[in-house]
Amino acid sequence: MIIQVYMESSRTDDAKRLGAKLLTQAAVDTLGVQPEWVTVIYENFDRPDWAIEGELLSDKMAKRLAAQKAAEEGKA
Incomplete structure (x- = not known):
């Protein structure tokens, strides 16, 4: 197996x-x-070798990190 x-x-x-x-x-x-x-x-x-929902995983992760950073800056 x-x-x-x-x-x-x-x-x-x-x-x-x-x-x-x-x-x-x-x-x-x-x-x-x-x-x-x-x-x-x-x-x-590696992330650039994957795509989910038509978008490279590296791009999706960059967007997620940017959104988290923006949310944290909004709290400050």
């Missing part, structure tokens, strides 16, 4: 270790497979 995970490349090795452990356990618990049958493959992408 192969579980393929696509995610942003900023995740740490510790996060990937925990993810692999929990995904493997979930496969064992829900599908009844043996742990040794489970392979987790991580595919890492």
Whole structure:
């Protein structure tokens, strides 16, 4: 069994270790497979390589940060 995970490349090795452990356990618990049958493959992408709702993730994140900054400045 192969579980393929696509995610942003900023995740740490510790996060990937925990993810692999929990995904493997979930496969064992829900599908009844043996742990040794489970392979987790991580595919890492940078934000400019992703688009959501027709907009690059890097652009969406920049807009979100700008909105947060504007909101914080409005509180001051």
